[in-house]
Amino acid sequence: MKRTIKYEADRVKGFGREVMSVPGCEELENCIQCGTCSGVCPLSIYMDHSPRQIMALTRSDFKNEVLTSHTIWLCASCYACSVECPREIRITDIMYELKQRAIHEGIYPRRFxxxxxxxxxxxxxxxxxxxxxxxxxxxxxxxxxxxxxxxxxxxxxxxxxxxxxxxxxxxxxxxxxxxxxxxxxxxxxxxx
Amino acid sequence: MKYAYFPGCSLKGMGRAYEESLLPVMKKLGVEFNELEDWNCCGATAYMAVDEVKACVLASRNLAIAERAGNKEMVAPCSACYLVLNKAKHYFNESPIMAGKVKRALKTADMEYSGDVDIRHPLDILTNDIGIDEIKKHVTHPLKGLKVATYYGCQIVRPYSTFDDQNNPQTMDRLIEALGAEVVHYPLKTKCCGGSLTGTLPEAGLRLCYILLNEAIKQGADVIATVCPLCQFNLDAYHDKIKAQWGPARIPVVYFSQLMGLAYGMSEKKVGLQRNIVKADLRPKAAAAA
Known part of the structure; x- marks a missing residue:
C-alpha cells in the first residue's frame, strides 16, 4: 500500500544538523519555506520533491528520502534559487552537499x-x-x-x-x- | 594588455569554434592571451557533486600554475570553467578549513596558491578593459540588419559575476550593437539550457532548449549569440529530437566572438562557422539589408 504519511522512525536524527554544519550550508536553518526556489527552478516540474520540500526534509532529518530523491540530481546548477532566495540560502551548494553524501553512501538511484x-x-x-x-x-x-x-x-x-x-x-x-x-x-x- | 588564458576542455573539443574565433579577435584588438602551461580540467559541475575538496584542488592547481608564472589575471571563456575557478577561489579565501586542505594538497607537488589570481570573462575584458569604442573602431563589415538574441546562460552571471547584472545583463548587448547588429528583446537571456541534462535526461533538458530557441524565433531573431560551449552545443545539436517532441525551432546559435570576427572582416571559415550543425548564413543577411 502506498504510504501517505511519514513516520518518526524515518528520521535519522542529527542529519539536518550535520548538513547545516557544512560551510556554505548554514543558512538552511533560516529557511521560511516560501517556495521561491521551487518557483524559479526551471526543472522543478520534473522533480519528485520540489527544492522547497528538499530543504524542509533535510532540516527535519528525513535522510533517506532526501538522498534517494531524483531532485538533487536534476539540479543543473543554474544558481537561480541561490540568487533569488530571500534568506540567502545557498540552495545549489546544499544540493551539491546532498549529492556528495548520496554518492559517498552509495544510495543514489542506480543506472540513473x-x-x-x-x-x-x-x-x-x-x-x-x-x-x-x-x-x-x-x-x-x-x-x-x-x-x-x-x-x-x-x-x-x-x-x-x-x-x-x-x-x-x-x-x-x-x-x-x-x-x-x-x-x-x-x-x-x-x-x- | 596581457592575460593568462585557460581554454578548458570544451574549447579544445566540441566547442573549438569558440577558441578559433576568440583568439584572432583578441589578437586584432592587440590583446595577448597566453595559454596556461599544462592546465587541467576545472572539474565543472560534475566533480563538485562527487567530492568538493578534490574539485577545489583540481581547480586550484590551475590557479597555482597561473600564479607561479607571475599572472595576476586569467581569462576563462567557458562558463563552467569561469564559475568553478571563481568558486574555488571564493572557498579558498572564505574558508580557512578549505584553504588549509587545498594548500596541503598543492604542497605535495611543491606548488602554492595564495588566493590572488583574478578569473575574468572575455565579455568583462572586452567591455571594461578594452572598451566599446575600441571594439567599434575595428569594425570593417558592420552586421547591419542582423537581428541577434543575446543569450548569457546561467553560470557567468550567477552567483559570482562581478561585471554584469544577474537578471538583465548588458555587456553582450552593448558589444553586439557595437558590431552594427540589432539586439532583440530576449527575456530568457539568463535562463538555464539544461546543462548536461540534454544527454542524461533529454525529456527535461531538451524542453528547456526548445523554450529558449522558440522564444528567440518569436522575438524575431536571426541568430542566437552565446558565451558558453555547452549552451552552444545544446541549442545547436539536438534539433531532430526537439522537432520530434515539441515542433520545429531551428535557428543558428553562434559564439559572440564569431560575430565579432565577421564584423572584423574575417572569413566564416576563419571564425569556425563551418562547425555549426545548424548552418549560420549571417553575412548575406547582413549584406542584403545594408
Whole structure:
C-alpha cells in the first residue's frame, strides 16, 4: 500500500544538523519555506520533491528520502534559487552537499544517468587531468543504456562532419603531479 | 594588455569554434592571451557533486600554475570553467578549513596558491578593459540588419559575476550593437539550457532548449549569440529530437566572438562557422539589408 504519511522512525536524527554544519550550508536553518526556489527552478516540474520540500526534509532529518530523491540530481546548477532566495540560502551548494553524501553512501538511484555521468566525468578528470567529451558520452551510454546510443548516430555523424569529434583522448603532461595532490586529499580524509 | 588564458576542455573539443574565433579577435584588438602551461580540467559541475575538496584542488592547481608564472589575471571563456575557478577561489579565501586542505594538497607537488589570481570573462575584458569604442573602431563589415538574441546562460552571471547584472545583463548587448547588429528583446537571456541534462535526461533538458530557441524565433531573431560551449552545443545539436517532441525551432546559435570576427572582416571559415550543425548564413543577411 502506498504510504501517505511519514513516520518518526524515518528520521535519522542529527542529519539536518550535520548538513547545516557544512560551510556554505548554514543558512538552511533560516529557511521560511516560501517556495521561491521551487518557483524559479526551471526543472522543478520534473522533480519528485520540489527544492522547497528538499530543504524542509533535510532540516527535519528525513535522510533517506532526501538522498534517494531524483531532485538533487536534476539540479543543473543554474544558481537561480541561490540568487533569488530571500534568506540567502545557498540552495545549489546544499544540493551539491546532498549529492556528495548520496554518492559517498552509495544510495543514489542506480543506472540513473545523472550520477553516473558525475562519477565518470570526475574519474576521467582525476585520471587524465582533462576530459574529452565524446569519450565521456560513450562511457555514459555503456554504463547506463547502451541501446539509447543507437539513437545518437545522427548526432555523431554531424559532429564528425563539422570537425567537432575528437579522435584522441586528451591528457595533461604531469599526471603524476595531479595524482599526488588528489591522493593526499584522500589520505587526509582517512586519518581524520 | 596581457592575460593568462585557460581554454578548458570544451574549447579544445566540441566547442573549438569558440577558441578559433576568440583568439584572432583578441589578437586584432592587440590583446595577448597566453595559454596556461599544462592546465587541467576545472572539474565543472560534475566533480563538485562527487567530492568538493578534490574539485577545489583540481581547480586550484590551475590557479597555482597561473600564479607561479607571475599572472595576476586569467581569462576563462567557458562558463563552467569561469564559475568553478571563481568558486574555488571564493572557498579558498572564505574558508580557512578549505584553504588549509587545498594548500596541503598543492604542497605535495611543491606548488602554492595564495588566493590572488583574478578569473575574468572575455565579455568583462572586452567591455571594461578594452572598451566599446575600441571594439567599434575595428569594425570593417558592420552586421547591419542582423537581428541577434543575446543569450548569457546561467553560470557567468550567477552567483559570482562581478561585471554584469544577474537578471538583465548588458555587456553582450552593448558589444553586439557595437558590431552594427540589432539586439532583440530576449527575456530568457539568463535562463538555464539544461546543462548536461540534454544527454542524461533529454525529456527535461531538451524542453528547456526548445523554450529558449522558440522564444528567440518569436522575438524575431536571426541568430542566437552565446558565451558558453555547452549552451552552444545544446541549442545547436539536438534539433531532430526537439522537432520530434515539441515542433520545429531551428535557428543558428553562434559564439559572440564569431560575430565579432565577421564584423572584423574575417572569413566564416576563419571564425569556425563551418562547425555549426545548424548552418549560420549571417553575412548575406547582413549584406542584403545594408
Amino acid at each position: 544517468p545523472i550520477p553516473v555521468l558525475a562519477k565518470e566525468f570526475s574519474k576521467m578528470a582525476h585520471d587524465l587531468g582533462r576530459v574529452t567529451e565524446n569519450f565521456l558520452v560513450v562511457k555514459l551510454f555503456l554504463k547506463t543504456n547502451w541501446m539509447a546510443a543507437i539513437g545518437m548516430w545522427r548526432l555523431g555523424l554531424n559532429l564528425i562532419r563539422t570537425g567537432r569529434f575528437s579522435l584522441k583522448r586528451e591528457s595533461i603532461q604531469r599526471r603524476g603531479e595531479l595524482a599526488k595532490m588528489l591522493e593526499s586529499v584522500e589520505n587526509e580524509k582517512e586519518t581524520a
